[in-house]
Amino acid sequence: MPPKIKCRVANCIYWQDGDCRAESITVAVEGTPNNSSAHNDRDTECETFRARA
Numbered sequence: 898m899p900p901k902i903k904c905r906v907a908n909c910i911y912w913q914d915g916d917c918r919a920e921s922i923t924v925a926v927e928g929t930p931n932n933s934s935a936h937n938d939r940d941t942e943c944e945t946f947r948a949r950a
């Protein structure tokens with residue numbers, strides 16, 4: 898079973914009441930297009946984020 902994703906980015910189209918409703922998400926090291934290593938949690942980002950219009 899995939900992990901339940903809790904999220905606090907309330908203006909994302911996939912966000913609902915503190916949960917992520919996307920089928921899957923991609924988390925990457927901020928600013929790097931390929932596989933890379935993060936130094937800490939702040940180096941990471943959700944690339945699936947889409948702002949609510």
Ligand code: SF4
Pocket residue numbers: 902903904905906909910911912913916917918919922943944945946947
């Ligand atoms: S897609 Fe990313 S930013 Fe959007 S609700 Fe899910 S985890 Fe949060």
